[in-house]
Amino acid sequence: MSYYIRRMCREDVDQVTEIDREAFPTMWPPANYERELKVSLAHYITACVDGTATERTGEQKVVGFAGLWMMADEAHITNIAVRHSYQRQGIGEHLLIAMINLAIEQNAHILTLEVRASNTAAQKLYHKYGFTQIAIRRSYYTDNREDALVMTIGNIDGAMFQRRLRRLKKALFRKWG
Numbered sequence: 001m002s003y004y005i006r007r008m009c010r011e012d013v014d015q016v017t018e019i020d021r022e023a024f025p026t027m028w029p030p031a032n033y034e035r036e037l038k039v040s041l042a043h044y045i046t047a048c049v050d051g052t053a054t055e056r057t058g059e060q061k062v063v064g065f066a067g068l069w070m071m072a073d074e075a076h077i078t079n080i081a082v083r084h085s086y087q088r089q090g091i092g093e094h095l096l097i098a099m100i101n102l103a104i105e106q107n108a109h110i111l112t113l114e115v116r117a118s119n120t121a122a123q124k125l126y127h128k129y130g131f132t133q134i135a136i137r138r139s140y141y142t143d144n145r146e147d148a149l150v151m152t153i154g155n156i157d158g159a160m161f162q163r164r165l166r167r168l169k170k171a172l173f174r175k176w177g
């Protein structure tokens, strides 16, 4: 399967909301992505399957998305999700790399996020890229009062992290083509 990553646009909102509901079924109501797209501090991207644009609507099949908010020199990843049937094919990792690059482009030095304590799959992805846990927000998620782990990477524009990013990116592209 061949796909590409681009900025999210208004036409993606229905599919992105569908992915959000599938990925975060207990979070109600789902995030309002139409509103998010209007916020100048927010940046969203989507992964789209090549060659799926229909002549009638021009819409591509969206299989994943990610977003961040910029706050001074800190970029906060708000969401990252891949359609269930497209998971474990490197798309989540590719979206994370694109988010990191986007954060650097926006002059961020630090990247942060929150993740459910039980979400070991996502934590594994974040650890792979050098995120470390700096805090726990107790009972952060309102649906089941689960704790959130706060994770961060500093100096994302520094030489050491850039070397790590290049190595991981190379390995990802070697694995998935």
Ligand SMILES: CC(C)(COP(=O)(O)OP(=O)(O)OC[C@H]1O[C@@H](n2cnc3c(N)ncnc32)[C@H](O)[C@@H]1OP(=O)(O)O)[C@@H](O)C(=O)NCCC(=O)NCCS
Pocket (backbone or CB within 6 Å): 023, 024, 079, 080, 081, 082, 083, 086, 087, 088, 089, 090, 091, 092, 093, 094, 114, 115, 116, 119, 120, 121, 122, 124, 125, 128
């Ligand atoms: C987390 C998520 C985005 C990962 O996307 P994905 O496309 O399936 O992940 P990838 O195929 O790119 O995997 C990249 C790395 O993530 C980790 N990973 C992903 N899924 C995993 C799983 N089910 N079990 C263990 N590790 C996993 C691994 O470290 C993997 O690297 P590896 O292939 O070298 O082992 C996806 O599982 C998802 O959408 N989950 C639901 C939404 C969610 O929880 N988002 C995170 C909110 S904080």
